[in-house]
Amino acid sequence: MANITIKDVARIAGVSSASVSRYLNNGYLSEEKREAVKKAIEETGFVPSRQARLLRAGETHSIGVIIPKIDSEGISRIVLGITEVLSEAGYDVLLGNTGVNSDKELEYLNIFSRGNVDGIIYLASWLTPKHKRILKRSSYPVIVIGQKCDEVTCVYHDEEGAAKALTDLILKRGRHDPACIGISEKDQAMGAARIRGFRASVKEHGLTIREENIITCADDSMEEGCQKAKVLFDNDPGIDALYCASDYIAAGAMKVLKERGIRVPDQISVCGMGNTRISRVISPSLTTAQYYYKTSGEEAARLLLEDLKKKTLKKSIQLEYEIIENEST
Amino acid sequence: MANITIKDVARIAGVSSASVSRYLNNGYLSEEKREAVKKAIEETGFVPSRQARLLRAGETHSIGVIIPKIDSEGISRIVLGITEVLSEAGYDVLLGNTGVNSDKELEYLNIFSRGNVDGIIYLASWLTPKHKRILKRSSYPVIVIGQKCDEVTCVYHDEEGAAKALTDLILKRGRHDPACIGISEKDQAMGAARIRGFRASVKEHGLTIREENIITCADDSMEEGCQKAKVLFDNDPGIDALYCASDYIAAGAMKVLKERGIRVPDQISVCGMGNTRISRVISPSLTTAQYYYKTSGEEAARLLLEDLKKKTLKKSIQLEYEIIENEST
DNA sequence: AGTATATATGTAATCGATTTCAAGATATTC
DNA sequence: GAATATCTTGAAATCGATTACATATATACT
Numbered sequence: 001m002a003n004i005t006i007k008d009v010a011r012i013a014g015v016s017s018a019s020v021s022r023y024l025n026n027g028y029l030s031e032e033k034r035e036a037v038k039k040a041i042e043e044t045g046f047v048p049s050r051q052a053r054l055l056r057a058g059e060t061h062s063i064g065v066i067i068p069k070i071d072s073e074g075i076s077r078i079v080l081g082i083t084e085v086l087s088e089a090g091y092d093v094l095l096g097n098t099g100v101n102s103d104k105e106l107e108y109l110n111i112f113s114r115g116n117v118d119g120i121i122y123l124a125s126w127l128t129p130k131h132k133r134i135l136k137r138s139s140y141p142v143i144v145i146g147q148k149c150d151e152v153t154c155v156y157h158d159e160e161g162a163a164k165a166l167t168d169l170i171l172k173r174g175r176h177d178p179a180c181i182g183i184s185e186k187d188q189a190m191g192a193a194r195i196r197g198f199r200a201s202v203k204e205h206g207l208t209i210r211e212e213n214i215i216t217c218a219d220d221s222m223e224e225g226c227q228k229a230k231v232l233f234d235n236d237p238g239i240d241a242l243y244c245a246s247d248y249i250a251a252g253a254m255k256v257l258k259e260r261g262i263r264v265p266d267q268i269s270v271c272g273m274g275n276t277r278i279s280r281v282i283s284p285s286l287t288t289a290q291y292y293y294k295t296s297g298e299e300a301a302r303l304l305l306e307d308l309k310k311k312t313l314k315k316s317i318q319l320e321y322e323i324i325e326n327e328s329t
Numbered sequence: 330m331a332n333i334t335i336k337d338v339a340r341i342a343g344v345s346s347a348s349v350s351r352y353l354n355n356g357y358l359s360e361e362k363r364e365a366v367k368k369a370i371e372e373t374g375f376v377p378s379r380q381a382r383l384l385r386a387g388e389t390h391s392i393g394v395i396i397p398k399i400d401s402e403g404i405s406r407i408v409l410g411i412t413e414v415l416s417e418a419g420y421d422v423l424l425g426n427t428g429v430n431s432d433k434e435l436e437y438l439n440i441f442s443r444g445n446v447d448g449i450i451y452l453a454s455w456l457t458p459k460h461k462r463i464l465k466r467s468s469y470p471v472i473v474i475g476q477k478c479d480e481v482t483c484v485y486h487d488e489e490g491a492a493k494a495l496t497d498l499i500l501k502r503g504r505h506d507p508a509c510i511g512i513s514e515k516d517q518a519m520g521a522a523r524i525r526g527f528r529a530s531v532k533e534h535g536l537t538i539r540e541e542n543i544i545t546c547a548d549d550s551m552e553e554g555c556q557k558a559k560v561l562f563d564n565d566p567g568i569d570a571l572y573c574a575s576d577y578i579a580a581g582a583m584k585v586l587k588e589r590g591i592r593v594p595d596q597i598s599v600c601g602m603g604n605t606r607i608s609r610v611i612s613p614s615l616t617t618a619q620y621y622y623k624t625s626g627e628e629a630a631r632l633l634l635e636d637l638k639k640k641t642l643k644k645s646i647q648l649e650y651e652i653i654e655n656e657s658t
Numbered sequence: 659a660g661t662a663t664a665t666a667t668g669t670a671a672t673c674g675a676t677t678t679c680a681a682g683a684t685a686t687t688c
Numbered sequence: 689g690a691a692t693a694t695c696t697t698g699a700a701a702t703c704g705a706t707t708a709c710a711t712a713t714a715t716a717c718t
Contacts, residue, residue, distance in 0.1 A: 006674060018676080022696090028695055049673085050445070050675095051380045051384045052675035052703090054380045055381055056674085069409070072405070083425075092423050095394075095412060097409060258612065277577070282611065283587065336705095346668095350705065350706055357664085378704055380703085381703070382706075387673085
């Protein structure tokens with residue numbers, strides 16, 4: 001029952017442990033000894049210790065994944081993609097859950113970058129200059145998911161394109177008084193980029209927007225959606241096209257519309273973003289955009305593996321989106 | 330830039346590497362040296378190598394967490410609880426994401442048993458005899474979350490109690506023709522136990538149920554909820570109380586009710602289970618039960634840490650629930 | 659006082675593999 | 689046939705931590 005080590009195999013095969021190692025790693029070894037070792041390994045059922053190998057080789061075969069919070073549909077699908085690819089490649093996934101706590105992000109970034117992992121995948125919501133500095137200094141490959149970042153390799157979504165395409169949809173039927181409930185512009189991806197997309201579409205349609213009709217939420221929740229929608233419609237009851245930067249925000253807004261007897265999509269078109277499960281639960285069902293979250297996790301993992309094999313150049317991968325047109329437009 | 334090892338720390342602190350190790354493992358060490366080592370570690374940012382520790386001590390300071398799928402609100406909150414407690418205690422969390430693939434569960438169970446972890450937390454949906462056998466044979470501590478399991482220590486919810494309490498609610502107002510859309514009884518927790526709770530309440534109210542009015546879904550989704558609701562109401566349009574084993578199933582069922590012009594809660598009371606975000610998004614908002622998912626993760630992690638310190642006896646912890654009464658009852 | 663007992667610390671062995679080094683055997687080249 | 693390149697092999701160093709052992713000091717208990 002005791003573990004069989006390379007020494008046991010060596011003894012049984014009548015060779016040195018170095019030769020057994022050579023057998024395992026295809027080093028120089030005569031045909032005779034090769035046979036003897038093979039036989040000994042089969043007899044004993046020897047399996048080399050991973051830790052010993054890794055210790056000597058200076059590798060950990062594990063990857064740190066830092067996520068801001070795990071209870072989000074998008075994030076968990078990304079993690080799914082990451083784990084699938086990495087475990088397939090024989091890597092362990094170490095999870096760093098930072099919660100809402102921003103200090104913890106840096107803490108994990110530090111813990112990980114100091115030697116327990118071969119690489120890091122960082123799911124960022126906000127990327128401050130401070131973050132970027134740490135990322136850049138890291139001696140291990142880092143892949144950022146979700147934000148475009150010139151400093152390191154990243155995988156992100158075409159937020160602007162998707163937002164523009166959605167806004168195009170809600171501006172059909174001759175709508176002319178659009179509004180936007182966005183997310184804090186501090187968040188480059190879900191915040192700033194989506195609002196840019198909204199603006200671009202509005203401009204292309206030859207419309208002008210009242211700046212008060214662009215409003216941002218502190219976080220992505222239904223409650224915020226409710227609240228901001230009230231502000232918007234109190235201020236301008238004539239809004240006939242509402243772009244919301246997330247499905248939950250849209251759900252909140254639609255609740256307010258229902259309360260006020262504004263009919264969707266007769267009087268107003270609404271869209272969300274993310275294609276979360278609630279987009280089909282609410283009624284009328286919500287037009288939204290689908291991202292390939294799982295794919296982005298997979299891509300990031302693959303990029304990392306590639307980086308690990310040979311230092312490659314920085315890359316950015318932008319993933320596509322898909323518009324899901326439902327009843328709300 | 331080179332990695333800092335225990336020797337570097339020892340040199341800087343002016344002690345032997347053994348003393349640094351003692352500091353890390355709470356061995357005998359004078360207050361003075363303890364301070365010196367602490368300072369040196371802070372200065373250098375030293376993080377002990379997992380592989381070296383494992384190789385020598387046979388400990389990894391990491392815990393494997395096996396989850397069936399991560400894209401579920403409940404599961405991700407459990408993981409949140411687990412990671413919080415474990416990282417506080419200096420343990421790393423290794424994530425094993427099995428997807429829907431059942432073989433992969435066993436695979437991960439094996440990967441982890443190759444000696445990469447000190448213990449396992451297993452988030453089980455189904456617990457087949459095969460699973461139980463493997464779990465029982467495991468050479469390190471295993472905690473199961475979500476299912477009651479006599480073979481190993483587990484943390485689970487009072488599914489039966491919650492289901493009964495919810496059924497009590499939908500049977501108010503003199504309802505007399507109840508129905509139940511459950512989840513496959515192969516799932517002990519979300520399946521069998523909840524249906525038992527439903528039955529218990531119905532019986533207590535002195536009602537009899539037509540067996541055709543108890544129906545189960547293959548998985549927890551809105552689509553299944555729709556489909557099963559249609560079957561139920563085609564068969565018995567007089568149903569005036571509908572227990573659904575999950576919020577998503579309930580959302581599907583309510584969609585069907587709306588299509589058929591059956592008013593909730595005037596003509597029928599409906600409840601879901603889980604207190605997911607959609608329970609407040611749909612209209613009328615859904616009466617549901619809240620579980621303490623995060624708490625269950627925390628509890629499981631604590632039990633595991635306890636087990637790790639000294640082999641303790643098997644335990645089962647049953648966590649409470651809370652009924653959230655909304656508009657649908 | 660004298661003997662346990664607990665605390666404190668460094669040296670060196672150890673975990674199980676890989677890899678360098680040195681040396682001997684073979685094969686190849688001019 | 690001498691010089692050089694290519695194989696083949698084992699002994700020993702190495703990776704970075706933990707820990708057995710030896711030793712020294714302080715504290716407690718008859």
